[in-house]
Amino acid sequence: MKSITSLLLSFFFLNGLLPAQNGCEIQVVLQGYTYDTLWFGHSLGKRAVPEFFGLKQQDGSYLLKTESPMPPGMYAIIHKRSPNANPQFFQCWLAEGQRKFSLTTHITQPYENPVIVGSAENEALYRYLRQWAAMDKRLDDAIDRWRYLQTEETWRNRTKTEVDMRQMQDNFVKSCPGTLTAKLVAETSLPLPPPMQKPTTWQQEADERWRWQRAHYFDKTDIGTEAFLRYPQWMERTDFYLFRLPPPHPDTTVSLIDEVFRRLETYPEGYEYYQKYITNSLAKMSQYRLDEVFVYVARKYVEGGKAAWAKPGDVSSIANEASQMEPLFVGRPAPNITLFDTLGQPVRLYDVEANLTLVIFWLPDCSHCQQEIPLIAKIYERYKNKGLKVMAVCGKSNEATPMCWEFTDSQHLPADWLLLADPQRRSNMVPLFNVKSYPRIFLLDKDKNIVFKRSGDMPEWQFDAVLGRY
Numbered sequence: 001m002k003s004i005t006s007l008l009l010s011f012f013f014l015n016g017l018l019p020a021q022n023g024c025e026i027q028v029v030l031q032g033y034t035y036d037t038l039w040f041g042h043s044l045g046k047r048a049v050p051e052f053f054g055l056k057q058q059d060g061s062y063l064l065k066t067e068s069p070m071p072p073g074m075y076a077i078i079h080k081r082s083p084n085a086n087p088q089f090f091q092c093w094l095a096e097g098q099r100k101f102s103l104t105t106h107i108t109q110p111y112e113n114p115v116i117v118g119s120a121e122n123e124a125l126y127r128y129l130r131q132w133a134a135m136d137k138r139l140d141d142a143i144d145r146w147r148y149l150q151t152e153e154t155w156r157n158r159t160k161t162e163v164d165m166r167q168m169q170d171n172f173v174k175s176c177p178g179t180l181t182a183k184l185v186a187e188t189s190l191p192l193p194p195p196m197q198k199p200t201t202w203q204q205e206a207d208e209r210w211r212w213q214r215a216h217y218f219d220k221t222d223i224g225t226e227a228f229l230r231y232p233q234w235m236e237r238t239d240f241y242l243f244r245l246p247p248p249h250p251d252t253t254v255s256l257i258d259e260v261f262r263r264l265e266t267y268p269e270g271y272e273y274y275q276k277y278i279t280n281s282l283a284k285m286s287q288y289r290l291d292e293v294f295v296y297v298a299r300k301y302v303e304g305g306k307a308a309w310a311k312p313g314d315v316s317s318i319a320n321e322a323s324q325m326e327p328l329f330v331g332r333p334a335p336n337i338t339l340f341d342t343l344g345q346p347v348r349l350y351d352v353e354a355n356l357t358l359v360i361f362w363l364p365d366c367s368h369c370q371q372e373i374p375l376i377a378k379i380y381e382r383y384k385n386k387g388l389k390v391m392a393v394c395g396k397s398n399e400a401t402p403m404c405w406e407f408t409d410s411q412h413l414p415a416d417w418l419l420l421a422d423p424q425r426r427s428n429m430v431p432l433f434n435v436k437s438y439p440r441i442f443l444l445d446k447d448k449n450i451v452f453k454r455s456g457d458m459p460e461w462q463f464d465a466v467l468g469r470y
Helices: 004-014 120-148 152-175 180-188 202-216 232-243 250-264 268-284 290-302 312-328 367-386 402-411 460-469
Strands: 024-031 037-044 047-055 062-066 073-079 088-094 100-106 115-117 338-340 346-348 356-362 388-394 418-420 440-444 450-455
Touching (some): 024 037, 024 073, 037 062, 037 088, 047 062, 115 120, 120 152, 120 180, 120 460, 152 180, 152 202, 180 232, 232 268, 250 268, 250 290, 268 290, 268 312, 290 312, 356 367, 367 388, 367 402, 367 460, 388 402, 402 418
Parallel strands (some): 024 100, 388 418
Antiparallel strands (some): 024 062, 037 073, 073 088, 100 115, 356 440, 440 450
C-alpha cells in the first residue's frame, strides 16, 4: 500500500507542482481554546492523526514548527479539550512558498472570520469552506423537505438549491484559478445533468435527474485511492451520495452502499475504514428507514465475514443490535405492551382504538423532550378529529415516576392523552421498542402496524408532513 507521502507526491505531480520536502512554521492564535497543546498532522477520514505539536506560548499563541520533510498538500490543525478527549481538527494547506504563515481564528468556527497572513492558499480554502457551509445548510434543508413532502414545489426548490450550490462552486473555481482549493472544488463539485428533453411530469424529471447523477457522480473522483481518506471533501461527498442525493428508500441506499464498497476494494484501508464508519453511523440514524439498511450491512458484511475490522465482540454486538431493530421495521406490528396510567391502571397498547396512534417515549429531565411534548400537544389539536390518539410514555421508573406527572401537570396537556409509565419495568418496553435515547417516536396505524418512527426531536413541519400523509 502506498504511503501518505507517495500519495501526496503523486497528487502534486499530476497537478504540475514541484513536491518540495521542507518543513513548516505556523503561528496559531486559537480563540476560545484553553488547552496547553495544539497539534499539527493530517486527517484520515473523520479521524485526526497528529504528527507533531506546539505548546501554548506566553502570548497565548501556539507555534507549530518542524524541520522534518513534509510534502505539500492538505493537513490538519488538531485540538482537544483534555488529555483523554477525542481530538478534533480543521483543515489547512501546506503550499510551496507558503510554509511560514500565521493564523488567528476561533475554535468553534475556525473558517468563519480567520485572519491569515502569509498563505493565500489558506485564505482561499477558508473562504470556500465558509461559502460551502452556508450553501450546504440550505441544501440539507431543501433535501429534507423534499424527502418528507414529495411535491413539485419541494422538488423545484431542491433542484434550484442544487443549481445554486454548483454555481457557487463554479464561480469559486473561476475566481481562484490555479489554487489548490480550486482543484479540490473542481473534483468534488455537485454533478448536474445537462438540459433534458422536457418530461411529461415533474416525477419523471426527478427520476431522470437521479439516474443521470447516479451514473456520473464519480466521474471526477476515484475513491479507490488514498486521497479518499486524506481529503475530507472526498469522504463527505461519498456520504452525500449515499444519504442525501438518492430517493429516500432503503433498497436504493442498500444498492448504493454495495456500489461504494465495490469502488473502495482497490484501496483496502479505505474500504475497511469506511465500512466500519458506515456501520457505526447507520446504527445511530433513525430517519428514512435506515435501520433496514443497517440490518442489511450487519447481516451481509459483518456477520457474513466481509468486515475485517470487526472483532468477535463487534460481530456479536452488531448482530444483537440488528436483532433489536428488525422487529421494528416499517410495516411490522408494534410490540403489544401493557403500561400504567397516572392512577396505576393498566393500559394495553392494542386495546387503544384509533386510526393513528402516536407513541412517544420521553423523560421529564430531557431537554429535547421538554420541547417536543408541548409541540406535539399543539399539533394534536389539528389532527385529533381525524382519529389521532397520543400515548406519552415516560421512561422514569420506581420512585422517580412522580417526576413524570409533575411535568405533564405543568404542561396542561390534552385531557384525552394517555399519560403512561412502567414504574416496575414489567413491560420490557425499552428493549422491545429499542429505546436508546429520548424522545423516541412511533406512529402506528389502526392495526398497530408501524408506519413511521424516529429518534430525537422533530420540527413542526415534519410532524405535519408525516401525519398529513397517513
